[in-house]
Amino acid sequence: MxxxxxxxxxxxxxxxxxxxxxxxxxxxxxxxxxxxxxxxxxxxxxxxxxxxxxxxxxxxxxxxxxxxxxxxxxxxxxxxxxxxxxxxxxxxxxxxxxxxxxxxxxxxxxxxxxxxxxxxxxxxxxxxxxxxxxxxxxxxxxxxxxIDPAFPLELGALVGCGVVTGVGSVCNSARVEPGASVVVIGCGGVGLAAIQGARLAGAAPIVAVDRVAAKLDLARRCGATDVIDATETDQVEAVRGLTSGRGADFVFEVVGRSATIEAAFEMTRRAGTCTIVGAGSPTDMVRFGALQLMVGAKTLRGCVYGSTDPARDFPEIVRLQQAGRLxxxxxxxxxxxxxxxxxxxxxxxxxxxxxxxxxx
Ligand SMILES: [Zn+2]
Ligand SMILES: [Zn+2]
CATH class of the missing domain: 3.90.180.10 (Medium-chain alcohol dehydrogenases, catalytic domain)
Structure with missing residues (x-):
């Protein structure tokens, strides 16, 4: 072979x-x-x-x-x-x-x-x-x-990592509630799936951040209500502007770099949840102020593979795609x-x- x-x-x-x-x-x-x-x-x-x-x-x-x-x-x-x-x-x-x-x-x-x-x-x-x-x-x-043999296998392939990681980070790990504000930094395959997960969860607004205009267009198709081009705008300020100055309830970092992780944590509101989905380098160190960690009362969490149980989630994602929800x-x-x-x-x-x- x-x-x-x-x-x-x-x-x-x-x-x-x-x-x-x-x-x-x-x-x-x-x-x-x-x-x-x-x-x-x-x-x-x-x-x-x-x-x-x-x-x-x-x-x-x-x-x-x-x-x-x-x-x-x-x-x-x-x-x-x-x-x-x-x-x-x-x-x-x-x-x-x-x-x-x-x-x-x-x-x-x-x-x-x-x-x-x-x-x-x-x-x-x-x-x-x-x-x-x-x-x-x-x-x-x-x-x-x-999975259902009627389901296209090329879409089935995506279920096995990108889709379950993105949707799962929102629905399994962070458990976003209806009406919550969500930011997704990084609009590759996993980020776009996270945006779709936020749409599925009933979040609003859903804010997409990326540095490539074409990906932000795709983010809108996937359910983003607002997009931020990080090459043009300060992403933390822009998110604060969309969330009454508080920051977002849930932020998902889908890049895996210290700079975007620090930005993600900063744009999370007090007592909000910041979820790290991107796979970074083991030597790229992230810095937070010790006082801010306490005062912010935020939850910072890592998320592996969308906290999935494959046997439970893969057929579920297939079903949601077939129902037109993904x-x-x-x-x-x-x-x-x-x-x-x-x-x-x-x-x-x-x-x-x-x-x-x-x-x-
Ligand atoms: Zn992967
Ligand atoms: Zn085991």
Whole structure:
């Protein structure tokens, strides 16, 4: 099967033929139908997020089950599945406390052993345990969530990371109430999904902040009532202007940089909630005044994977899209072939796209 491999940090992707390992008793062999290109893949490629290489990246995928291991019971050949990049064990400390997105073993399989080898003998890890930048993959049963076969798999792919992360940050993590004021900083695929989540939750106003005009247009389509171009306006002042000087009830930072995190915290009202969704660098330090932390009485929280339970949320998002309550089509900027991946990364780095989707 063909896959886009990454052999070293900062290198380009190379499309090559790989041989998958054997399917274990609890594994599922999936023909990948589509894969989104997510910013976290870029962060691994450029070294912002450390990850052992060589590997095949891609963690936002959907496909069709080709074969299952002997002990697999929840999916069967022919099923349409969305892949989860955390495969919850359902038995650890966090799983038992309703936090499967933090599963202590949810990524064990990704680092346990290579999942495929090249003809020259190079062994590749499946990054995030999913490796959707390839025509086929092998994942644990727990990473597979069956969905309605009538649902388009290219939209299903987006559900597996960007959509559930954005919608989940609003609906699962922060639990935005109707009428609350919401700000979303960063209008890529995840940010646009967060804006749609805020619309779903009945928030108003919904304020989108970005530095690219085209993304702010998309933000309006996704439910933003106000947009702020951070290249032209002081975003903190602009948010205060829209919220009677108080700041917003809920702010979502979907960039992952200290400067925007500090701005997000500042534009959150006293006793409001600031949720960090963007994946930043471990060495990028955020600074707050000690007194302001106390006086503001704000909640600052991180949010992994939209606090999702994949088995619960993936079919729910599919249903909401089918009911016309979500607009996943708005997130798709372009469809590409596997060997156009390097250009998709260039476009993502340049901020030109919400989401590129590889269709196989
Ligand atoms: Zn992602
Ligand atoms: Zn667990």
């Amino acid at each position: 063909r896959a886009a491999t990454l052999r070293g940090t900062g290198e380009a992707f190379v499309t090559e033929d790989l041989r998958l390992r054997d399917v274990g008793p609890r594994d599922v062999h999936v023909r990948v139908a589509a894969s989104g290109v997510c910013h976290s893949d870029l962060s691994i490629q450029d070294g912002t997020i450390p990850h052992p290489l060589p590997a095949v990246l891609g963690h936002e995928g959907a496909g069709v089950v080709l074969e299952t291991g002997a002990d697999v019971t929840t999916v069967a050949a022919g099923d349409h599945v969305v892949l989860a990049w955390v495969a919850p064990c359902r038995a650890c400390f966090f799983c038992l406390r309703g936090r499967p997105e933090l599963c202590e073993h949810g990524l064990d399989h990704a680092f346990a052993a290579p999942y495929a080898t090249a003809p020259d003998g190079t062994a590749f890890l499946a990054a995030f345990g999913t490796a959707t930048f390839g025509e086929e993959t092998i994942v644990p049963e727990r990473a597979c969530v069956r 607009d996943l089509d708005a997130l798709v900027t372009r469809r590409i072939a596997l060997d156009e991946l390097n250009d998709a990364f260039r476009a993502m780095h340049a901020g030109e796209v919400a989401r590129s989707i590889i269709t196989y």
